[in-house]
Amino acid sequence: MRIKKSIVRNLSNLPGWRTNQKIVVLESDDWGAIRMSSKEAYDRLFNLGIKPLNKDEERYLKNDSLASESDLTNLFEVLHSVKDGSGKPAVFTVVAVVANPDFGKIKDAANKEYFYEPFNVTLERYPQHANSFELWKQGIREKIFLPQFHGREHLNVHSWLKALQLNNPDTRSAFEEQVYGISPRDPINRISYQAAFDIIDVGEIEYQKTVITEGLDLFEQLFGYRSTFFVPTNGPFNNQLEKTLHEGGIKFIGTSKIQKEPMGNEKYKRNFRYIGQKNKFGQTYLTRNCFFEPSSHLKNDWVDSCMNEIKIAFNWNKPAVISSHRVNYTGFLNLTNREKGLRQLKTLLKSIINRWPDATFITSEELGFIISGK
């Protein structure tokens, strides 16, 4: 690690809650969202000129999809294979959306209205996914794959529907492939379709409150318990939504250390956040301090860099909260991607336990309860 980067990484661990325990939390985002519907869809969109903007978008569009049955069973095998000091297996906090657009109904309504479907209904249309939802429930029972709330869908409904109504060509072509998570070449505004809680106008916040309320209720219907931990898709969200989250049962909020709060009219407020910080509703903020993205080319040794970040966290008596997106573990579009991701995950988990035999694997929710003393 370069010296400047190392200093920043050390300093960023200074503020907030501390512990002598060696706590490891694995937070994995984006589960339940479509991203790319098939390899063929990617190729057809690519041939139409709808291409990733950069290497990072490329890794998502080429590799990230709803997890197939074998994606889930292979991941579960790795999580079970490494046990912590108390004999518990590794556990993913699965930061999940619970719905996707209902493309058929939206089309029938001539894009005038938005409809969504629970993600387990989306799974039924996929070729290697018929039993995927049952596997999610198995992961919950085995306490290795525990969903929390990322939003209702990984989609800014307002901007996307507007682009469809304006007949934006790239948005429309992606729609035909049952895909929404692209960056159109000729966007109607600067909002990312992936950022569900970004806004152009403050008036959109009222709709976003219903997105949260309905999403949290659907979450409970699907998984049989209420979510307590929320990570907003892509980060930005207006803090008026915290009250809605609180009323919906959210006790812990995952944010970046600098939270970007959209205020409308292209204005953003930057709020400084640290682990254990509380808001006026008594909700506790949880921040991540380690990163593991083996499908990214940004680093060539993700195990080594993540181990170093964990070491720094422990040196400052902080829990290691590792950010690792679903894209690293899906092989439905590209099997090699999954094999590489899981191999490195296994190495990382084993390295953690070898180096710190007293480390414990817990979920974000458990960490939240430890921090808030409840």
Ligand SMILES: [Zn+2]
């Ligand atoms: Zn996400």
